[in-house]
Amino acid sequence: MNVLTWDELDDTQRAEALRRGTAAAGPEVTAGVTDILAQVRERGDDALRELTARLDGATVADLRVTPQERDTAAAALDADLRAAITEAAGRIRTFHEAGMQQGYAVETAPGVVCERVVRPIRRVGLYVPAGSAPLPSTALMLGVPAQLAGCPEVVLCTPPRPDGTADPAVLAAAAECGIEQIYLVGGAQAIAAMAYGTETVPACDKLFGPGNAWVTEAKRQVSTAEGGPGIDLPAGPSEVLVIADAGADAEFVAADLLSQAEHGPDSQVVLLTDSRALAVAVATQVEEQVESLPRADIARKALASSRLVVTPDLATAVEVSNDYAPEHLILALRDASDWVPRIDRAGSVFLGDHTPETLGDYCSGTNHVLPTAGAARFTGGVNVGAFQIAMTVQRATPQGLAAVGPCAVTLSEAESLHAHQRAVTRRLARTQGQP
Ligand SMILES: NC(=O)c1ccc[n+]([C@@H]2O[C@H](COP(=O)([O-])OP(=O)(O)OC[C@H]3O[C@@H](n4cnc5c(N)ncnc54)[C@H](O)[C@@H]3O)[C@@H](O)[C@H]2O)c1
Ligand SMILES: N[C@H](CO)Cc1c[nH]c[nH+]1
Numbered sequence: 195m196n197v198l199t200w201d202e203l204d205d206t207q208r209a210e211a212l213r214r215g216t217a218a219a220g221p222e223v224t225a226g227v228t229d230i231l232a233q234v235r236e237r238g239d240d241a242l243r244e245l246t247a248r249l250d251g252a253t254v255a256d257l258r259v260t261p262q263e264r265d266t267a268a269a270a271l272d273a274d275l276r277a278a279i280t281e282a283a284g285r286i287r288t289f290h291e292a293g294m295q296q297g298y299a300v301e302t303a304p305g306v307v308c309e310r311v312v313r314p315i316r317r318v319g320l321y322v323p324a325g326s327a328p329l330p331s332t333a334l335m336l337g338v339p340a341q342l343a344g345c346p347e348v349v350l351c352t353p354p355r356p357d358g359t360a361d362p363a364v365l366a367a368a369a370e371c372g373i374e375q376i377y378l379v380g381g382a383q384a385i386a387a388m389a390y391g392t393e394t395v396p397a398c399d400k401l402f403g404p405g406n407a408w409v410t411e412a413k414r415q416v417s418t419a420e421g422g423p424g425i426d427l428p429a430g431p432s433e434v435l436v437i438a439d440a441g442a443d444a445e446f447v448a449a450d451l452l453s454q455a456e457h458g459p460d461s462q463v464v465l466l467t468d469s470r471a472l473a474v475a476v477a478t479q480v481e482e483q484v485e486s487l488p489r490a491d492i493a494r495k496a497l498a499s500s501r502l503v504v505t506p507d508l509a510t511a512v513e514v515s516n517d518y519a520p521e522h523l524i525l526a527l528r529d530a531s532d533w534v535p536r537i538d539r540a541g542s543v544f545l546g547d548h549t550p551e552t553l554g555d556y557c558s559g560t561n562h563v564l565p566t567a568g569a570a571r572f573t574g575g576v577n578v579g580a581f582q583i584a585m586t587v588q589r590a591t592p593q594g595l596a597a598v599g600p601c602a603v604t605l606s607e608a609e610s611l612h613a614h615q616r617a618v619t620r621r622l623a624r625t626q627g628q629p
């Protein structure tokens with residue numbers, strides 16, 4: 195990896211240095227996704243089977259995995275892995291439980307009570323990636339909050355393996371979260387199935403989950419169509435940005451960069467540091483460490499669009515990071531906590547030398563379904579609230595109507611909406627003098 199110097203770059207070069215590898219989400223993907231969505235909408239399960247054969251190389255007779263099949267696969271899983279799934283689920287539950295949306299009631303005027311009440315979304319669709327690596331941890335990151343929110347129906351889609359079965363660890367994670375409706379379908383076709391419904395897969399109200407460019411584009415397209423489902427957030431190819439000072443450990447920083455580079459060729463990893471010596475040491479470490487990785491080929495492709503950048507100081511690094519809005523931000527700084535107040539755009543932040551991003555990916559308790567491609571400018575990651583709907587409820591007594599009605603009369607007059615106005619004045623005329 196080349197080491198760049200921020201102060202030597204002009205604006206165009208700076209933009210280029212931090213440009214995310216967007217080739218995968220180009221017009222070819224957009225058009226391909228539109229075609230897949232249309233096929234599934236028109237031909238349902240038949241299209242799902244054909245697309246699965248073509249894109250996943252798998253023949254799937256029965257799209258659904260029954261709860262019995264799920265439990266048999268989970269029971270056959272290595273005991274340590276099953277225990278780790280349960281352990282991780284426990285901490286994810288503990289953290290997410292604290293963040294559930296709560297209802298409240300406020301008397302906004304004498305006799306006027308406004309409430310916020312929270313309901314679970316009726317039917318949610320979870321996408322668990324399994325293209326280049328099955329991600330049981332994602333089943334936990336989506337299944338645990340869905341369960342905490344009390345969603346009555348939880349649907350999960352995941353791509354089949356070449357032999358037409360689901361990854362057993364994904365099934366064990368689904369079992370851990372009590373998910374009964376599991377379907378063997380991946381990519382844009384899975385998103386289409388959960389958005390429109392097919393003979394087998396039910397249409398869902400909101401779709402959740404990360405995925406490659408095809409999945410992310412499919413979520414975008416179905417959610418922007420009229421009457422389409424809601425979606426959580428754009429959670430595409432993984433990213434990490436590390437801000438490190440001279441005291442950081444180059445071995446650890448390189449390991450963190452590679453941990454996200456190995457996700458896919460379109461992942462992006464960035465180091466910002468005020469120490470040229472550290473940047474050079476990290477470059478050496480990355481070269482050394484990547485050699486022994488089983489997914490070295492993938493990681494190397496991701497490194498091609500990744501950067502090591504020397505900034506004049508750490509304040510500049512923080513500014514650059516805030517503009518970039520990374521999915522993950524690691525502060526490998528001596529006084530990491532002191533910098534947090536200056537961070538305002540990042541999906542998830544990891545502090546100090548002993549908090550590898552891997553912990554957040556699996557088992558510290560926070561969610562790993564996070565905004566990518568700069569979406570951290572306007573949203574955080576998945577949380578229980580995303581599986582809930584908050585609606586408001588209000589009641590006014592005659593006294594309350596008398597208290598706030600005149601305000602509505604004045605405002606509706608200003609908007610020339612007289613039917614609105616009369617809905618108040620007709621009542622006021624009858625209730626004058628009532629308690
Ligand atoms: N942002 C987050 O929160 C987050 C979390 C976890 C994973 N991720 C990302 O999720 C992604 C997972 O990607 P993946 O590919 O491993 O699995 P995936 O399950 O997202 O995608 C696999 C599917 O893509 C479809 N596909 C592949 N090539 C295609 C083509 N040429 N045409 C049409 N469809 C095609 C296939 O149907 C296949 O089933 C990675 O990029 C990873 O970085 C992001
Ligand atoms: N880093 C990914 C989110 O970008 C999540 C993940 C799952 N498994 C390993 N990592």
Ligand SMILES: [Zn+2]
Pocket residue numbers: 432453454457555
């Ligand atoms: Zn990861």
